[in-house]
Amino acid sequence: MRYELYYWPDIQGRGEFIRLALEQAGANYLDVARLPAQDGMGMPAMMDLLQNSAVPAPPFAPPFLKAGKLLIAQTANILFFLGPRLNLVPEDDASRLWANQLQLTIADLVTEVHDTHHPIAGSLYYKDQKAEAMRRARFFIAERIPKFLNYFEHLPVPKAKDAPYLIGDALSYVDLSMFQIIAGLRYAFPQAMRHQEPEYPRLLALHALVASDPRIATYLVSPRRLPFNKKGIFRHYAELDA
Amino acid sequence: MRYELYYWPDIQGRGEFIRLALEQAGANYLDVARLPAQDGMGMPAMMDLLQNSAVPAPPFAPPFLKAGKLLIAQTANILFFLGPRLNLVPEDDASRLWANQLQLTIADLVTEVHDTHHPIAGSLYYKDQKAEAMRRARFFIAERIPKFLNYFEHLPVPKAKDAPYLIGDALSYVDLSMFQIIAGLRYAFPQAMRHQEPEYPRLLALHALVASDPRIATYLVSPRRLPFNKKGIFRHYAELDA
Known part of the structure; x- marks a missing residue:
């Protein structure tokens, strides 16, 4: 099976949770929006699926995944689908529900990270909601990072x-996502994380274990891994990391 | 199977999406936190499961559901589990993924509704983030309600x-959740909805169809249906409905 991932081409964002799973499993996939438009790929291919009213199960937003005839959206839903196919979750139903539950809790954290720099509206620039962002980020650092990471x-x-695995006795897609959370929080809130990190030895060990996975290590230094930047979900603004 | 639902006893909140599914199916369930503490129920029973370190799959937050030996959290995950058992989703995998995708999109909308009155921090009172709430609510009404409801x-x-069903040719748990979205938006933003509603005839027809379902109609006038109030996710503050 060759998977087609559709996500914004210039950010890690929510797509990165899918990329990490596909990469760790050595899956055959196309990161469609990052490929040339003249080959029928690129942003036009993504926008066509987003706007085409003939699509039987249309996505609300990227990321979405094409797998044969299926078109699947919502990050946790895509990972729920991919998990057993990529051998990244135990196969029994109870474990899959548990993995999904943890992934949805990670998704809630990701939304809160996004809203530290966009607490008013996604359609406004950061600079036009900076005062509110500074206020929200203070609470996020003091209350929400510890609440989620302690859990x-x-x-x-x-x-x-x-x-340090979060589910069962082997690496799962939830572990890969937690790697991304730690990496992203370190990028966005380096000062806050320097203070808080010692409280989370298991999560740091998990982060290190994932980073040293041979396929992930190869991926992280490849051009396929986009750098963190000020367009994604995890953004570093010094004034938010007080 | 007798299900045990655990959710805050004085609000509809996210628990209501589960209650509607259990009620429509005529399921045998206990709304544990609303039952007397002297019978081993009530808030103590809920807090015990939230804080007990011996729970093998601990929830991050309510709602959660006990079903035999399983303890399942995250609203969409609970509905994914219950869907086939309550005959509220088609049984094939593609339909279940599609239902889950739509439910997760509803969950995103619910989070945005919550943040209209709490854009800075869940730990602050509304009055202490009212200025930011007014700003966020303006964008929510102008941009986000149309974006989600048009989808x-x-x-x-x-x-x-x-x-008007959203999935397949029969009522699903996603339809029940969309009923709750329409009801909640009408309660929280009556002016905005009066203006926007005519754009969504299918969703209004679905709302009416669900409201007239015999078990749902009985539920809605029973004491089991909590009223909307200023502690839940959908809150009416006139200044946010400008």
């Missing part, structure tokens, strides 16, 4: 001793 | 002619 840090430990 | 209004029409 994940103290999830039941798997049976395999010393393994 | 749902123009989803592909099912084969059964004249049926």
